[in-house]
Amino acid sequence: MAMAAVLMGLGGYLPPNVVSNEDLSATLDTSDEWISSRTGIRQRHRVTDGLSTRDLAIEAGARALKSAGHPAVGAVVVATTSPDRLCPAVAPEVADRLGLGTVAAFDLTSACSGFVYGLATAAGLIATGAADTVLFIGAEAFTTLVNPADRATAPIFGDGAGAVVLRRGDAAEPGALGPFDLGSDGARADLLAIPAGGSRQRSADGGPGQDTVATEDWYLRMLGRPLYTQAVERMTGSATAALGKAGWGVGDVDWFVGHQANVRILRAVAEELGLPEERMAVNIDRVGNTLAASIPLLLNDLAADGTLRPGARVLVSAFGAGLSWGSTVLEWPDLSVESLR
Structure with missing residues (x-):
C-alpha cells in the first residue's frame, strides 16, 4: 500500500x-x-x-x-x-x-x-x-x-x-493528495513586497526607523502587469506538471481550484490549460484575495453548497510573492463541511 x-x-x-x-x-x-x-x-x-x-x-x-x-x-x-x-x-x-x-x-x-x-x-x-x-x-x-x-x-x-x-x-483512497509541483523565482522578489519592517531595513536604518522610513514602505508594493504575466505562465506550467505526475489529462479535471488573486488570471490559466471556464471555481467576488486562506476558503464554499461532490477530481494551483508557485491534485472525499455564509 x-x-x-x-x-x-x-x-x-x-x-x-x-x-x-x-x-x-x-x-x-x-x-x-x-x-x-x-x-x-x-x-x-x-x-x-x-x-x-x-x-x-x-x-x-x-x-x-x-x-x-x-x-x-x-x-x-x-x-x-x-x-x-x-x-x-x-x-x-x-x-x-x-x-x-x-x-x-x-x-x-x-x-x-x-x-x-x-x-x-x-x-x-x-x-x-x-x-x-x-x-x-x-x-x-x-x-x-x-x-x-x-x-x-x-x-x-x-x-x-x-x-x-x-x-x-x-494513496488510492479519496482525499489522498497527489503529486506536488513547487517552484520559485527570487530574482523577481521585488514585484510584490513590503520594503520595511524586516532585518534588511532595520539594519540599514539602525533600528525600526519609523521616523526615517517613508510611510508607503511599511505597506505592500505591487507591480501588477509583470505579476499578471508571471502568474499565468507559472500557474499554467505548474498545473501541467502536477497533472503529468499524477497521470491525469486536462479532461480528467472536474474542478480547477486556483488561488483567488484576480479573475482575469484564473480565466487566462484555464484557457492556457484548455479547461472550460465552467470548470473554473471562483469566490473572489465575495472574499477578495485572502492569500494563504484563499484556496481552503474556496474549497469550503464548494463543498458546503454541494458543488464539490465526492469523487470529483480537483486540480489546485497557486502563485504568489517570492515569487513562488505550486500545484497538486486530489479526488474529493466525502466530508461534512460548515457553510461560511
Missing part, C-alpha cells in the same frame, strides 16, 4: 466586517465598476477591533477539527504572511487555544502559495512519521499590511482563514 496524506476535515472562517466596493469608493478614487471589471472583486472581509491572524486561525481550525470528528492531532502548521508578531510564530498559540497541548507547531511563509506549500509540508510530516495527523491552517489578516490610500492594492485584499485536517492513509 502506497502511503499518502489524506484530507479528512475542512473548515473556514471570515471576520464579520464586510467592506463593499461602494464603501471603498467613499474614500478612494475608484468605483464598483472599476474594481469588479479589473479583478472580479465586489466585497471583502476585514479584521477590526483587535481581531488578528491568530483569532481567524483558531476559528477555522476548530471548524476543520469538527469536520474531521475531532481526531488526535500530532502537529499544527499555520501558513501566513501576516503574523500577529514578527516573533514568535502564531501556530503554538493556535494549538494551545484549540486544546491540542504541546504538539509540534510552526508557521511557514509563502504568501499566496502558502496553502499549496503547506499541504506539501504537512504531507512530509506524515510521510516521515513526525505526525500521523496534521492540522494545517492558512490564515491572513493581510489588509493590515495594505495601504488604505492605495487604489491599486487596497481593493484587492481580504482577510480570512481556511483549515484542513490531514491523516496518514492510502
